[in-house]
Amino acid sequence: MIEVNELTKRYGRRTAVDRLSFTVRPGQVTGFLGPNGAGKTTTLRMILGLDAPDGGTATVSGVPFRDHPRGLHHAGALLDAQQVHGGRTAAAHLAALARSNGIAARRVEEVLEEVGLAGAARRRIGGFSLGMKQRLGVAVALLGDPPVLMFDEPVNGMDPEGVLWVRGLFRRLAAEGRTVFLSSHLMTEMEQTADQLVVIGQGRLIAAEPVAVFAARAGRPGVLVGTPRAAELTALLTAAGAAVTPEGSAGSERLVVTGLPAGRIGALAAEHRITLHELTVRTASLEEAFMELTAGSIEYRAGEAR
Template sequence: MIEVTELTKRFRGAAAVDGLSFTVRPGRVTGFLGPNGAGKSTTLRLLLGLNRPTSGSATIEGRLFAGRPRGLRHVGALLDAHDVHGGRTARAHLTALALSNGLPRSRVPAVLEEVGLASAAGRRIGGFSLGMRQRLGIAGALLGDPPVLLFDEPVNGLDPEGVRWARGLFGRLAAEGRTVLVSSHLMSEMEHTAEELVVIGRGRLIAAEALATFASRATRQRVRVRSPQARQLAGLLAKEDGAGVVPPPASDPEAIEVTGLPAARIGDLAAHHRIPVHELSGRGSSLEDAFMELVADSVEYAAKDPR
């Protein structure tokens, strides 16, 4: 189990993490979400003893990670897939990690096989793609067969097959009773991967709850509309107070998406203006909807909404 209690970290007076408290329990995949600059990576570094907190605590299984010898037996982590020596082979890199943590050499071919890099064991890491480096980083995290695993943006650079493999791996690890914390910016991926969420913004906790509970917080219900006069209808709907309209894309010129208006009002407007409607369907709130609403005040660099 991971416990973060009133954790604060300041750099030159600015708080990267500010009074943060949450718990990550075993047996489930917990997603760690937040906009850029929210403090996710700093929190993970504090958990691993790579930075010292200004105040508060971050413990794993009730202890500071820095006080554990042979740490890979207790916690496996992938923070930066590029943080490896490019001149070493994958086998040499993992062997060095194994020997420094008192692990048997037999774990090296086992984890290389598990992450799909057995055939690349003798290749130098400098020639690896980002996806291969991510797999190697995951192999390093698995090396000690630890009860707690931390992954920072682990699917960046993976192809669709790799993303599906990683999703299945995290689920299996959690099903084995391990504590699995996955940091990601990919809302769609978290919807398929996580059961619990910890969401932070500007170093502070926004939510710590089940994914379904968090997604249900979204207030902007969406309605999908299809019409052969989609652009004309979009123009009419855009004039309604509180409405948000995504105009039809070139790939689907009859489809628009509307927020802020109930389906009944959209249908009435279309009927009044004699605009045929071929589809009018409400869509439930998504994780992305809830995330964008709840972190709106925590986004450091916000672009203009195209709607």
């Protein structure tokens, strides 16, 4: 388990993390979301003891990570796949970490096999693609077979096969009862991988709840209707108590309808002989929810002079 309590970090006048509190529990994948500059990487670094907080605490399995002897047995992490000595081979890199943490040498071969790098074990890391370096970083995190795992943007540079593999790996690790904490900007990955979310903006907590709850409370579910008689159908549905808005520009043939179920919309259209080209129930979108709830916390916006 990871527990963060009133965690604070300042850099001069700027507060990067502001009295942040949340808990990451075992047995599930917890996603860590926030706009660029929200303080995600700084938070992960403080959890791992790489940066000292100016206030508050962060613990792994009940104690600060620095107090764990031979840390890779307690938590594994991938923060930056590029931060590795390019002149070493993958096997040598892992072997050095294994020796310093009291991990059996055979574990090096096991994790290389697990991440799909067994055939590249004797190659120098400097010649690896970013996707291969990400796999090596995952191998480092798994090396000590720890109960807590943290990953910062782990699918960057991975091909579709790699993304599918790592998604399955995270789900399996959580099913084994481990604590899996995953930071990513890819909403589709969070929707397909995470059970819970921790969302921050400008260093402050915005939400800590299940993915479905977060999406539903800020998304705009409804029924998407396509018809060449949009104006007529809009008047009909409004009279029946629905709220209708064009999907896109005014005069669009696609409408978003809330307040009436799809079956009732279809029945009203049929009753008045209005042709429908589309009738689709829209579920809440994690991306819509994220954009709406973090709108006031975005530090860097495209097209804005600063």
